[in-house]
Amino acid sequence: MRIDGPSWRPEMADGYRLLEQADVIDWPGYEPISRDGTTLSERDDMRSEVFSRGLNARVDGTVRNIEARGFTHAALSFGSRNHTPDVTVSRSMLHNCAVPGYGYGINLYNGTVTSELNYYDATRHAITGFGHPDCGYTCRGDLFGPNAMLTPIDMHNLDENGGEDGDLTAGKFLNTYECTFLARERFATPGWYSRSGCPAIGIRGHPAPGAPGYDTRDCQFVHFEEGDALDQRNVSFPTGWRRSGNEFGGLENWSEGKGAPVNWTGTSPAPSVDRTSGVEKRRASAQAGARCLGAVEAAMRAD
Template sequence: MAQYFTNDRVLECLEGRPIGGGVGHHADIGLADADVTVETRSAFFDALNSSADVIGIPGTARIDLSGEDLTLSGQTIVSDRGIDGSPGALLYTTDHGHDSPAWDGGSNGRGLITMDGGSRLSGVRLRGPYHDYYDDPEYPGYIPLDSGNTSERRQAREGRYARGLRILADDVEVDNCEIYGWPNQAIAIGTSSNAVSPSIHHIYGHDCMMVGAGYVIDVFNGHPTIEMSYFNATRHAIAGFGHPTCGYTLEDSVFGPTTYSHAVDMHCLAENGYGDDLTAGGRVEVRRCTFAFTHSIRDYDCQAIAFRGYPDDVYITENNRFLHDVDPDFENPANTSGQPVPYRQVNVGSGWHDWQSSGNQYGVGEPQESGIGAPVNLDDPMAGKPLIDEERRRGLRVALRTLE
């Protein structure tokens, strides 16, 4: 099935708007607020080890962090993504696999950058080791299932693992960033014993799409707020582990047309080694989001949302726009995944359980209703868009599409 909206169309509609950050978003911090400005790897690490609270990196800088991981505590790293068309400074690694700094400690370990209390990452690009994976004919960037038996496939997959950020405190902020090329997790939140609730907003997360993994935001424990962001080319853009203290509030965001599986997810504990416990998170709220797909890159029916058990509190889906063409009172298909519906609740038998749904719009035949979906009109790229000159528009395309 051909895509109704393409990624290029979505990016065109987002030009000059705040969703996804960049041009159109006015961050409350910039290079002028930096205590020190650096452009090289050595200067960057010197600044991290100094008393500087805010470390600035110009958008022209490219800093290779391969062979390293670092902890950010009480400090802010800021660049100028979106200012005069700047794509923002590039922080990147080529590390991946069991023993690499980008997968330090395994699934419950660190990442390239561990973010502790009072830390912030704003206006930068954070690039993982698989940003230029082009072996799959269906979609460049998708890492398919390897050949061999189950053990061999698992080893091959784990050999590619890399994590961008591990967030370990409530008072952490990630904003106005482009984050891409992470085959396992671009952002991991909390640990089994540490539930945290950071703020993530105005990010562009894409090309994190490996079979069996592939998350932009993976909530292990806690309740982040995720707002005004654009996600595309993922297995699951947002996933959750299933602890009763695990959930998220997701608002005013767009999920693009390229996906391997459903975009918004919450596992149950039974799927993660907790016996037959079908608890699947605590409270999950999805409001005013636009889901610009109905099928996966393999052309099978693909839900936008799948919650895989019972919430400890409640699931809420309100005022979202789904391209799936269904009656608002459709039945939950439960474990039958190949259904052309916008969302399903798994492992619960029939019916909906502790799931509140209201005000959603379905189908592609009607223009977006007022107050429904993210604040961008994919039916009309120019609707409500501020006028910008061509030079600024060219810079904007650079910022959004990461032309390096």
């Protein structure tokens, strides 16, 4: 599989079930779904009416130079219980996929993904992993924008995804190298999430037995402390999680060579998102992504 250059979106992306009560939330996104469902099948039934997905692939391949936006489930989805593809996604913009309960830039059921020099913004999770023992991903040089519904980087455990009770296996690896995270708070959505602190990386268990585990290195976080940026649940932190060379505390005076390459150019990556219109917020986010990717290209040419 090789995909290079298209721009994907559902036919009704901008007007698709937009919230009418935009004045009571921070990000007028997609229609929230009731929390009444308690089982996986009940939740799937509730979300089926707003389901859209850009790509579902179970083979090795590359995806680059695309923009994918407005998908309720996921812009890109890879793997299955019995399929473990190896995929690289690079130099792309994945944004505004933020329906409660779904909402992924990349959904990795199984296999491995390498994410390089991408821009993510306004998702529930920019990248999520299912938690299978063969499930793992590496982010290198990615920029995660200032708008998030939940943690941009996420790895589930098998217990919460229909596996054996108490199985806290959460993938085989999750690496983040030279990435920048700009969301310190998550935006609110009625009936689901209140505005509150938003960790950058969330891992809900421990690595599979004998697996490499998790590595976070030379990243930049707008969060003030490591404990605000990194969140490991159900086990003690940092189980199987290595960290080194990371910087915390804001957007000023970050070191060269840390975080996404866009910061090397002096270009501010953060868009202005103080507009009241949801459409204007989404447009500002996309425009900022285009500027960031242009700066990344310039930095790479300079090298």
